[in-house]
Amino acid sequence: MIKGKSFFGLVAIAAASLGSPAFAQDKDPGCIVLKSVAEVEQTVVNAKGEKTTKLVPASTAVPGVEVIWTVTANNICKVPSEKVTINNAVPEHMTYVASSAMGPGSDITYSLDGKTFGTAEQLTVKVDGAQRQARADEYRHIRWVFKNSLQPGAQAFARFRAVLN
Amino acid sequence: MQLSNFLGAASAFALAFGFATNNAVAAGAPAGTVINNTADVSYTVGTVTTTASSNLVTVTVVEMINVNVTAQTPNFTVSPGDTAQVSNYRIDNTGNGPETFRLVLDNAITSDQFDPVAATPAIYLDSGTSGTVGAFDSSDIVYVPGGNDPVLAPDAFAIVFVVNDIPGTALDGQLGVSRLTADSRTGTGPAGTTFAGQGEGINGAVDAVIGVSTGTDSADTTYLIAGVTVTANKTQAVLDTWSGSRPVPGARINYTIAVNATGTGTATNVVFTDNIPANTTYVPGSLALDSVAVTDAVDLPDDGDYAPASGPTPARVRVPLGSLNTAAGTRTITFSVVIN
Numbered sequence: 001m002i003k004g005k006s007f008f009g010l011v012a013i014a015a016a017s018l019g020s021p022a023f024a025q026d027k028d029p030g031c032i033v034l035k036s037v038a039e040v041e042q043t044v045v046n047a048k049g050e051k052t053t054k055l056v057p058a059s060t061a062v063p064g065v066e067v068i069w070t071v072t073a074n075n076i077c078k079v080p081s082e083k084v085t086i087n088n089a090v091p092e093h094m095t096y097v098a099s100s101a102m103g104p105g106s107d108i109t110y111s112l113d114g115k116t117f118g119t120a121e122q123l124t125v126k127v128d129g130a131q132r133q134a135r136a137d138e139y140r141h142i143r144w145v146f147k148n149s150l151q152p153g154a155q156a157f158a159r160f161r162a163v164l165n
Numbered sequence: 166m167q168l169s170n171f172l173g174a175a176s177a178f179a180l181a182f183g184f185a186t187n188n189a190v191a192a193g194a195p196a197g198t199v200i201n202n203t204a205d206v207s208y209t210v211g212t213v214t215t216t217a218s219s220n221l222v223t224v225t226v227v228e229m230i231n232v233n234v235t236a237q238t239p240n241f242t243v244s245p246g247d248t249a250q251v252s253n254y255r256i257d258n259t260g261n262g263p264e265t266f267r268l269v270l271d272n273a274i275t276s277d278q279f280d281p282v283a284a285t286p287a288i289y290l291d292s293g294t295s296g297t298v299g300a301f302d303s304s305d306i307v308y309v310p311g312g313n314d315p316v317l318a319p320d321a322f323a324i325v326f327v328v329n330d331i332p333g334t335a336l337d338g339q340l341g342v343s344r345l346t347a348d349s350r351t352g353t354g355p356a357g358t359t360f361a362g363q364g365e366g367i368n369g370a371v372d373a374v375i376g377v378s379t380g381t382d383s384a385d386t387t388y389l390i391a392g393v394t395v396t397a398n399k400t401q402a403v404l405d406t407w408s409g410s411r412p413v414p415g416a417r418i419n420y421t422i423a424v425n426a427t428g429t430g431t432a433t434n435v436v437f438t439d440n441i442p443a444n445t446t447y448v449p450g451s452l453a454l455d456s457v458a459v460t461d462a463v464d465l466p467d468d469g470d471y472a473p474a475s476g477p478t479p480a481r482v483r484v485p486l487g488s489l490n491t492a493a494g495t496r497t498i499t500f501s502v503v504i505n
Contacts, residue, residue, distance in 0.1 A: 032208055034206045034218065059223070061224050064193070
C-alpha cells in the first residue's frame with residue numbers, strides 16, 4: 001500500500017513539472033509520459049580540428065534556422081500500451097522540412113488540416129479547381145502510428161525538422 | 166550651313182518605383198514571437214484508450230538584423246558643372262524587428278574618374294505624406310545623422326534622396342560614383358554576431374543577431390559625363406533641263422543633308438540652318454524633313470521656314486530638330502535650288 005502511494009505521488013510530481021494542466025488535473029496520469037524538446041544543430045570543432053554537429057536545446061531561434069523537434073513516449077506502467085499514436089502540429093511560423101519526419105517502428109502520415117491524414121502520395125490540395133499533390137512545406141500536422149505495442153519501460157521516439165519562417 | 170545645339174543632360178530619369186513593386190523578402194516571424202509546441206499521444210491499455218499531452222515547449226524568435234539599400238536611379242548621364250543632381254535610394258528593413266539606420270554618403274570612391282560633390286545638405290528623407298511621395302520636392306526633410314535616423318518596422322522601407330553637384334572639370338566619358346550606406350544602429354558585423362538583449366521584440370527585449378547583410382548595406386549611383394557630337398553630311402544632285410546633270414543656268418540642285426548624333430549624350434534644341442548658295446534661287450515648297458514637307462512660312466506644326474535675303478543676310482532655310490542622340494538615328498533634310 002505504501003509502495004503504491006509513493007508510486008502515484010512520484011507520477012503526480014512529474015506531471016506537474018511537465019506543466020500540462022490537463023495532465024495535472026488528471027487523477028489517473030496514464031501509462032505514457034510524453035516529452036517534447038526543441039533543439040538546433042551546433043557545429044563544434046574538436047581538438048583535432050574536425051567538425052562535428054551536436055544537438056543543443058533551443059529556447060530562442062533566428063528566422064531561417066532549422067529546429068529539430070523530438071518527442072519521446074515512455075511507458076511507465078507494468079503493462080504494454082497498444083496503438084500508440086503521436087500527433088504533433090508543425091508549430092506556427094514554421095515550415096516542415098521535407099522527408100525529415102522519422103520514428104523507428106512507426107507509419108508516418110501527414111495532414112494539411114489536422115483531420116485528414118495520409119502519406120505524401122495520398123495528400124492532395126485543390127488549387128483553382130485542379131487537384132495536385134500536396135507539397136511537404138504545406139504539411140501542418142504529422143502523425144506517427146507505432147506498429148508494435150510499447151512495452152513497460154520502453155520508449156517510442158518521433159522526430160521532425162521545421163524551419164523558422 | 167550651321168548647327169547649333171546645347172549639350173543637355175538626360176535628366177528626365179524615370180521614377181520607376183513604388184509600393185506596388187515592393188519585392189522585399191518577407192522578414193519572417195516577428196522578433197519576440199513565442200512559438201509553442203505540444204505533442205499529443207493516444208494509446209490503448211486493455212480496452213481503455215487514453216490521450217495525453219506533452220510538456221509545452223516554447224521557442225522565442227530573436228531579432229535578425231538585415232538591411233537592403235537600392236539605388237533606384239543607379240546610372241545618370243550629366244554634363245560638367247551640372248548642379249543638384251538628385252538620386253533616389255530605397256532603404257528596406259529586411260529583418261524581423263524594428264530597426265534604426267544611420268545613413269552615410271561617400272563620394273570619394275577610388276574606382277571612378279571624378280568625385281561628385283555633395284550638396285549642402287546632401288541627404289533628404291522623403292516626407293512620405295506631403296508633396297509627391299517618393300519624389301524629391303520641397304516637403305522632404307533634411308537628414309540629420311543621429312537626429313532623425315530612419316526607424317523602420319520589419320519589411321518597411323524609406324525613400325532617401327541624395328543631392329550631388331557635378332564638378333565643371335569632369336571630362337566627357339568619365340564616371341563618378343556616389344555611395345549611400347545604411348548601418349543598423351544596434352550594430353554591424355559578420356553574420357551571426359549576437360547583441361544580447363538589444364533586439365526589439367513584440368513582447369519586449371530579445372537578443373539581436375546580425376543576418377547575412379552584416380547589418381549594413383550600400384548602393385551606388387554612377388554619374389556619366391555624357392558627350393555628344395552632332396554631324397551633318399550634305400550631298401547634292403544636279404538635274405539640268407535636258408535630264409542631264411550639268412550645272413548650267415536653269416538646272417536644279419537637290420540638296421540632301423543627313424544629321425545625326427554620336428556619343429553617349431543627348432543634344433537638345435538642335436536647329437539646322439543653311440544659307441541658300443549665291444547665284445541660286447530657292448525652289449518654293451521644296452523644304453522637307455524626313456520626306457515630310459516643311460512649309461516655307463514661319464508656322465506650326467513644322468516650325469521650320471524659308472527666309473528670303475534681307476540686306477546683307479542671305480536667304481536661308483531653317484529646321485528645328487529638337488533633341489538628338491544616337492538612339493534617335495539620322496534626320497534627313499532636303500531642299501532644292503535653281504541655278505540663276
